[in-house]
Amino acid sequence: MVPVGSVVVEALAAHLATYPSDGPLFTDELGEPLRYRRWRTVAEGAARAAGVDVTAHDLRHFYASALIAGGASVKQVQERLGHASAVITLQTYAHLWPGDDDRTRDVMDAVLAPLAAPADSLRTADGFDA
Incomplete structure (x- = not known):
């Protein structure tokens, strides 16, 4: 689970106002909930098609960097990224604190x-x- 702020909630509400749905918000071609692996493939394909050099991993680093710049603790970043321990988080992101x-x-x-x-x-x- 990823907590979202009001900017994201408002964007999702606007989307749902335009495209009402009772089912999952993000789905694959079969209408099933969109899983990470499939999302990554679609997102990276869309980035390539748009001529943007961005990967799903880049977005993950952006998220972590934004959390750290905003004052999040090592424990908060660890939990949001799903790292098994704070040591893993620090090994990757310590230079950003x-x-x-x-x-x-x-x-x-x-x-x-x-x-x-x-x-x-x-x-x-x-x-x-x-």
Whole structure:
């Protein structure tokens, strides 16, 4: 299962308003629910026909990259991609998470800033700041 946001829900609702259906939304030529293998074949064929160099795997990487850029945790990305463990997710996508140096600097600045502010204001208030 993939959770979808309002943009996708609205697009699907508009499609169903135009093409009402009581059955599965995505089907193969026989009207059966569209399975991944068949979807991949159709999607990649359509991309080739359109002259676009995109594979199903590229779309998977795009999805993972967007989740990470949006602040998703390793566990969230692992679950959405269906990886057996977070280790697999990290082996593939660790380079996309924000840098540790930037994050640790930001964390320590946030922790230490309130401690530094009173000292600065006291020093300035007492006239010691020249």
